[in-house]
Amino acid sequence: MKNRYTDSRSVACTSPGALPPLPVIDWAKVGQSAPVNVDIGNPDKNAPLPKVDIVVMTWTDTEWNALDHVFVSSDKEAYVSSDEFRKGWFLRSNDEYVKGAYNLWGFYRVVTVKNAAGIDLKILLWKSDAHLSHPPYADGLIAMVHFVLKEASPERLYSIGTAGGATISEKLGDAAITNTGKIKLKLPENTSSGLNDKTVACTSWYPDLSMNSTIEKNLLFKLSSVVTQPYLEYLLCQAIYDSDKGNPDWAGQFTVADMMNAALEDLGAPKGLDKKGIPLLTTDYYFISDGDDTEQYSALEMDDAVVGYAAGEYHVDYVFVRNMSDTVIPTQTPSGKPIPxxxxxxxxxxxxxxxGFYTSMNGALLTWGTIVADRDLKGQAATRKGK
Known part of the structure; x- marks a missing residue:
């Protein structure tokens, strides 16, 4: 990518090699079996969503790929560059909602997961195409959540995916689990919504996290296997030269060691972090934490609190599971030199x-674990009427 710096001072950043795929998941390590696909035929885009017990909603294509790997295709490796997983997903569109010229809500498929009580819970996996920071903004995001909840009539809603760490204690590959969110909005398309500065919380339910330690030990992807010195050197080269904001004058001034902190070190034991009551911060703008002004939050992301607000309007219990994919970045080097x-x-x-691909697998696995541990749901999706 050229800019006024790299056009005259081009440097090729040499990759140490391709990163590995997500591995096959050995469910026997945790005494469980894989989720089971539900044959729902071949519905067209206007067919109503099936009734389910739980909706698990995710956002980016990378998160979608990892969600599919955990809940659908865990018997084979998953590659970040592949789109094979998309073939088994169905489009659900809403031709009636045209605000902002968007009528595509998302893609879905259905699986069952057997919980600790031996009941098969029906899960709608949903890849959202409505986002807080894109048209049709907050109005569209709320409309989509209402749309899904009305048709699928779940008891629980999970919103999962990548997030920024709020403090240095959230390591790359960890996942924060919380029932609370705070909304901060800047885009003019959103500020008129009345949602700015709102806090939402699901006080009627919180997931059972008793499977966390077993999943952490046996199934979570250890980022230490891919966050290596040669690869970090490559990423720093990319950050300096191959970016619109890059500047070759930084070369030689900043090293990988300057860019590191505890959030990017000792990554061999990823965790599911119980952040009950600690709000994540939902914004319609991107920023990274310096670890000071965001200590009161559990994670930084761009949809969840609005999703919780919409779910609350439908009296559906909700939780957020956000994996740490971009952690706190130092503001200065160990010697005290400011980092631009x-x-x-x-x-x-x-x-x-x-x-982010690897961290998303961890968030999806921890989500699966809370569903397995959920003894309260009775698996009544087939008979439950729409809300």
Whole structure:
């Protein structure tokens, strides 16, 4: 990618090699079996969604790929560059909602997961195409959530996916689990919604996290296997040269060691972090934490609190599971030299782009674990009427 710096001072960043795929999941390690696909035929885009017990909603294509790997295709490796997984998903569109010229809500499929009580719970996996920071903005996001909840009539709603760490204690590959969110909006398309500064919380239910330790030990992807010195050197080269905000004058001034902190070190034991009552921060703008002004939050992301607000309007219990894909970035080197904001953002973007796939697997696995542990649901999706 050329800019006024790289056009005259081009440097090729040499990759150490392709990163590995997501591995086959050995469910026997945790005494469980894989989710089971539900044959729902071949519905067209206007067919109503099936009734389910739980909706698990995710957002980006990378998160979608990882969600499919955990809940659908865990018997084979998954590659970030492949789109094979999309073939088994169905489009659900809403031709009646045309605000902002968007009428595509998302893609879905249905699986069952056997819970600890031996009941098969029906799960709607949903890949959203409505987002807070894109047309039709908050109005469209709320409309989509209402649309899904009205048709699928679930008891629970999970919103899962990548997020920024709020403090240095959230390591790359960890996942924060919380029932609370705070909304901060800047886009003019959203500020008129009345949602700015609102806090939402699901106080009627919180997931059972008793499976966490077993999943952490046996199934979570250890980011230490891919966050290696050679690869970090490559990512720093990319951050310096191959970015619109890059500047070759940074070369030699900043090293990988300067860009590291505890959030990017000792990544061999990823965790599911119980953040009950600690709100995540939902914004319609991207930013990275310096670890000071965001200590009161559990994670930083761009949809969930609005999703919770919409779910609350339908009296549906909800929870957020957000995996740490872009962590706190240092503001200065160990010697006290300030790190340019543009370099911090570039470094954060490189970490997200190359490691978000692996962190998303961890969030999906921890989500699965709470569903397995849920003894309260009775699996009545087939008989439950629409809300």
């Amino acid at each position: 904001q543009e370099l911090r953002e570039n470094w954060s973007s490189e970490i997200y782009e190359h490691y």
